[in-house]
Amino acid sequence: MLIYTVRRLVSSVLVLLVASFIVFMFAAASYDPLKPLRSRNPPPTPQSLKLAAHQAHLDQPVLTRYWNWLRHMIGWDGSFPFLKLNFGNDVHNASVSHNLGIRLEVTTRMIVGAIILAVILAVVLGVISGVRKDKAFDAIATIVTFVLLALPTFWFAAVLKQFAININQHAGSLVFFTAGTQSFGAPPPTSFFAINSDQLQHMILPTVSLGLLTASGWIRYQRASVIDVLDSDYMRLARAKGVRNRTVIRRHGLRNALIPLVTVMAIDIGALFGGAIITEQVYDWHGMGEYLNTAIFNEDTYAVAGWVMVSAVFVVVFNLLADLFYAVLDPRIRLS
Amino acid sequence: MTSQQDSTLQTALSTPSSGEQPGEFGGASESQGKQAFKRFVRSPIPMAATIFFVLVVLTAFIAPYFYRWKFNRIDPRKDKHGHYIALSLHPGQKGHPLGTDGTGFDLLARMMRGTQRDVIIVLLATAIALLIGITIGALAGYFGTFVDNLLMRLVDVMLCVPVLVILIIVASNYPGLSAIGLGLLLGLFGWMGLSRLVRAQFLALKEREFVEAAHAMGASNFRIIFRHLIPNALSTILVFSTLFAAVSIIAETSLTYLGYGVHPPDTSLGLLISQGVDAATTRPWLFYYPGILILLLVLAVNLIGEGIRNAFDPRHNRVRD
């Protein structure tokens, strides 16, 4: 088990390295961060261009840039072994890691609520649908999830927005906030956990939007898992022992049916940190998604590379967690 | 592709197919594919979805020839003051059944054109994803060990970053993608899921006796892969295709919303609803009609996929002793 974990860790780090290399190369090769500078009128002097190029490290060969970037990221620039996480500076000469940190916090706030909602919905609705297969509840839940699965992300978010606006109009007051993390002019949150009611109101729509969409896939998955498990021989044996049907479903069915879902959830959650781009855009939250969009627009190599690293780390970490959870929950994996 | 669609893939493909009676070894029973096809045709909901989908696609490709308005021509009629009369019309006004947008384009015409583009995009993307995914998955699953490790590490690297992000990064380098370009893009970066599934199937199927028998009869690796293993992975591949198609449609809308993808004057369904988002309150028809069309199309494709999965379900073959 220990060896397994270590192997996965090493493998993950390798994967991250390769991914970072590819992205950095791609970005560095195709981006020209000096474009806005060059297209100015009157055109800048060659010296100022040279200076800007030097500041952006453009005068170094690509591989050297990559190596330096990597070095600074893991802190191997004199202050070794501290993990400095210095991703360099973006085109505005601001620290990439600093900005990413802020954006990450914003994004995390949004997804936490969505994840909790999605988990609850998936487990409850998925299990009931599976147990009462083909009955009324299942039919309705199936229709709803299929519709949710068919919705373009931002379209659904926009529909919710409209809905909220209508309610606001009828209620005569701002019940739902449709944009931003908090009302204009309000002080920013003091810490991650400090949430006031204003911010909560702003969180409702994005949470519901993202949560429902994420849940829909999970519900189908859980339903299939439950149906599979209910059909197994060990369920029948448990009943043959004299255990009541309800208890059998709870004790043997649930336990086995939830295992695969846990791993799927972990993987999907990992992807959400970088993948909530659309929802952030629709609701105007200044999170990771917007940062990437801007970075790409600015052809900002370091910002893009840094962003991808952070996002990739989350994906890889959660994938690892998924494998670990699976091993913890399923003795067959744990003890083989 | 957003996460929820990937999970659906998992769902749909969690039931393994039972490959029986490859034709080379005789056997009087119907091939699995035929049985499944019959079952599919008999199931009402998937058939309804198929008919709906086919009708919509046919209409989108054929009807524009007979339709009064073209997707790239604005209504040229002007009133006596010289103003265009067909701007932002409500559905049903002045001969525009679904209304017009702010520039004067007929919504229905643009919806049909959009559907055409989407169909091309999706077909292309699916074809490419199938080609690459099956090849890589087959190679990894069949040859195992070293090849498997190598290919799966490659897949891991590509999956490291959410696909949408990769698409954005790549697409940003090519402003104004055509439908073909978008299709290529989606296909080139969407095959990873399929390769994993095919690989898993092949790993399992490889151990079955009919493969051993084929080896013993002197069949080459190539032949075994194509004549025996791939047909047995058929259900997995088919279901993936439909789900991938559905996911591609939605991915196209996401990409277009963010600014990459098809540009005016050409249109796609994604572009229509992206433009419609701003008009949602004031000119809701521009927002809801295309959106509902997408919803119905994706729903239909998903239902078809579910129908295929159920048709291949080995449970139907089990006879209780």
Added chain:
Amino acid sequence: MPDSQPSFDVQTQTREADDDVLLSVDDLTVTFGGEKGVHAVRGVSYVVRRHETLGIVGESGSGKSVTSLAVMGLLPKTARIRGSVKFRGKELVGAKDKSMSAIRGKRIAMIFQDPMTSLDPVYKVGSQIVETLKVHNPKMSRSQMRARAIELLEIVGIPNAGDRVDDYPHQFSGGMRQRVVIAIAMANNPDVIIADEPTTALDVTVQATVLEAIKAAQKETGAALVLITHDLGVIAGMADRVLVMYAGRAVEIGGIDDVFYQPRMPYTVGLLNSLPRMDTDEKTRLTPIVGAPPSLQNLPSGCPFHPRCPLAIEECTKAEPPLVEVDGRMLHRAACIRSDELRGQDRYEAGQVFEATSSDEVLPADIVGGEAQPREAVADSRTTQQDGTES
């Protein structure tokens, strides 16, 4: 099995709540999917007495497993069950889940076919044994139950039971898992143990150990055993009485010696003759029964065996023969209108009719010791498909 006395016959004929009778199945019918669906069991009756072992034999699709699942009430809801199943006089068909649960595992226990999937993979083996103890003995303490679990594992022959009780199912081999299942079945000293193809999924060498474990369970609990299998060799070693099933019905029932040495239904004869013989010097061919079992949705008219039966005549297509006494003895019954013609022949003599119907080529001389023996080609339209049974 001693020859029956007439008075004994009368008693069993009435099938009343004879103190010895534990389980009484009467005209049991199980249908899946309505009238046009699969008639898995079509009127089966048998009786299980205290301490006796009843073997139920048949090919796949004969309905033998469905019968026992119906007794336990473990069929899916889509199954329509008619007829009567009485345990000690109490009717089980249609009983509520609560009352069935009180009987399952305590009075009637079951062993399933596939040991690899019978045990829940996420719970320890010990706790799965304890589960059945707990349900039926709520007053038992934890340590008592654990001790009992270890004891049970020892009885079925699992070494190091004290340590193994905390292991998970995947840490056991197939044969050992099946023994765990047997331990679970005997945990509460049931009156009847139903073993549904307990050795089918296992290697031959392992089969013996599992059968030993079943015998040990029987000995320890004094339970009656219903042993369902398609393997006649297994039956021969363990059963007192045998019930032969075909196409959802009982076609022969009797004491083990009766059925094995004096089979009176051609299907039984064919079954027995398809076994290889150890007692002859010369090599002989195996004699299969040609054809395959009928589809339960599309049964042939009359006797369902007639398409494959070498003794079939016109009249066999008219009606399904009922189970009638053989030689006037209640305890041995066969469902064949020509069963009297098999009287006096032992099974090998009777089996020769089957040899005649397999219209194969002349056997090469170097395989048969001596000269080639031409076989009488029987002019019929039957094909010789060496089709095995479905799994």
